[in-house]
Amino acid sequence: MLKIENLQASIEDKEILKGINLEVKPGEVHAIMGPNGSGKSTLASVLAGREEYEVTGGSVSYMGKDLLEFAPEERAREGIFLAFQYPVEIPGVSTTNFLKTAVNQVRESKGLKPLDAVSFLKEMKEKMKLVDIDQALLSRALNEGFSGGEKKRNEIFQMAMLEPKLSILDETDSGLDIDALKIVADGVNKLKSKDNATIVVTHYQRLLDYIVPDFVHVLYKGKIVKSGDKNLALELEEKGYDWIKDEEGVEA
Amino acid sequence: MAELTLTDQFTTIFEAKTGSKEGLSDFQKGSFEAFNTLGLPHRKSEAYKYTQIARILEKNFSEVSVPLETSWDIAEIKERFYPVNEANHLVFINGVWKSDLSEIKSDANHLQISVISESELDLLGKVSNSSRDPFAQLNGAQFSGGLFFKAARNSDNIPTFIYHFLDAENTSISFPRILIDAETGSQTRVYEKTFVNGDAAALVIGMLESKVESNASVRFTKLQQYPKNVYAVEGIYASQDKDSRFHTNTFTFGGAVIRNNVVIDIDGENCEGHMNGLYVISGNTQVDNNTAVDHKQPHSFSNELYKGVIDENARGVFNGKIYVRPEAQKTNAFQSNNNIILSDSATVNTKPQLEIWADDVKCSHGCTTGQLDEDAIFYLRARGISKVRAKALMLTAFAVETLEEVKEELVKDEIESIILNKLG
Secondary structure, X not given: OEEEEEEEEEEOOEEEEEEEEEEEOOOOEEEEEOOOOOOHHHHHHHHHOOOOEEEEEEEEEEOOEEHHHOOHHHHHHOOEEEEOOOOOOEEEEEHHHHHHHHHHHHHHHOOOOOOOHXXXXXXXXXXXXXXXXXXXXXXXXXXXXXXXXXXXHHHHHHHHHHOOOEEEEEOOOOOOOHHHHHHXXXXXXXXXXXXXXXXXXXOOOHHHHOOOOOEEEEEEOOEEEEEEOHHHHHHHHHHOHHHHHHHHHHHO | OOOOOHHHHHHHHHHHOOOOOXXXXXXXXXXXXXXXXXOOOOOOOHHHOOOXXXXXXXXHOOOOEOOOOOOOOHHHHHHOOOOOOOOEEEEEEOOEEEEEEEEOOOOOOOEEEEXXXXXXXXXXXXXXXXXXXXXXXXXXXXXXXOEXXXXXXXXXXXXXXEEEEEEOOOOEEEOOEEEEEEOOOOEEEEEEEEEEEOOOOEEEEEEEEEEEOOOOEEEEEEEEEOOOOEEXXXXXXXXXXXXXXXXXXXXXXXOXXXXXXXXXXXXXXXXXXXXXXEEEEOOOOEEEEEEEEEEOOOOOEEEEEEEEEEOOOOEEEEEEEEEEOOOOOOOEEEEEEEEEEOOOOOEEEEEEEEEEOOOOOEEEEEEEEEOOOHHHHHHHHOOOOOHHHHXXXXXXXXXXXXXXXXXXXXXXXXXXXXXXXXXX
């Protein structure tokens, strides 16, 4: 589904990603872990198409196409979903109105007719249950004045509505208490299928207790320095990132 | 023949005026003298710093007159009415109120609608202090067929729509004048819009005065969807007695140069004064909103929100003054002006001005001018929304906030669709 080869990216001439290799197949869950500043969020942003980042080398192939050629909205329409670490507050635009626009633009790109108000509401009600989100929240301006937990739940709700093939969760656990974390993880798990894949970007292991990864990769200084199964996350939790830093230090 | 200055032309128009009753004619003479003393705002006038109004008008109105005939016919006029039966529909042609073309539903016991006459001399020009405003004085000198609107305590609260029809086949000028007397406990809702025929330069020197007596409420909404040949200097002067509410909403979507002067005197306790505005402009349009609220008594509240979206070579100017006098303790006064600039050649000048002499007050002001938030646009695009659509969503959301205070659904829908047309 996704094949990243030797991906290099920089922002304002500062090199952040220094050659990432990663392959994700349908049905898989990959966790990307790493200390602060290692490039985790940059990787998520580059995959979603944030224009401030300049790709300076390497390639990303998604469903056999050159992903880097696509604008952010085209990526979304092709099934890539980024759950933001910091969902943006947009005054005056209700979540409902925003999502209706998004869902229908995605449908239009596939040659489908827009959902009418009734079908859209029905769809929304169904997906609201997944993340236990309140109707009242959705009529409010998008993310404006939402608590941290509400924002993250809203991200997963949007994910449920857009039914992506590849979801990238960028630090979705940050700022969540354990109850909110469970709700969010539960939502993600319910959306999992053999046809879609998930990349979980996280600093801490605790989210991975609930969203169990098939693969864990450790990102450090812009490169994946270690890969393994879910036990690697536990090992990291126990030994801390200094362990990786020390190992890397020795190798260097 | 030597070219006449604009002031010379005003004199010609003034001297040609006939039919004014004696008492009124004294008022008009006095106003004309005041105008001549003040003169058009000069180049260094602080109040017109960003809009060189004298130069602009001199340049575009080398020969100007009040049209004597109209190309608008009755059927055309009635077609423009909002489809509301239970409403007063009042028609002005070239600044003159036409009772025969108007439809008045209100009972005369509830609402008196008549031409301004000498009986109103105790109010006319005296609602609040406009003695330093040359355009208010000019209007006072030149208007004819002004509208007097007096709402009684038991007013029926049906809406009043005012339609201005202008003839601009030749360079023209008009001086509409409206005087509202909202008596104690009355409710008034007035909506105003303008239609223009022809594409020669048209100048509107307009004046609205509103006396809001105790416990009365006046809501006034003005839609300025002018074509690009219209120049306008329009004043709204209000004064509020205790426990009263006054709302103005000004929506500007076009025109050549539009200057709005809004002045509210809060001369009673427990008043609420609101001034809202939106300007969504492009091309070479210039809109200058100049506002002032004067808190003269304690325990009142004023709120002001002006928003602008400025594209191409357009220019938005905002100047908001808040005065809080020493007696006006416990005043709450808020003001904000937010602008989004869409092109490199668009300009905004914004200037809040607070003068506070009382020490126990809550006042705040803020202005922002910027571009659309790139992070927000990316967020919307990351959900599959195109860049164009994302911008439109954000701009319309930004703009429609100013519609909250428009209570008449038809008008609200109309303005919303204009916004969507321009920004969507």
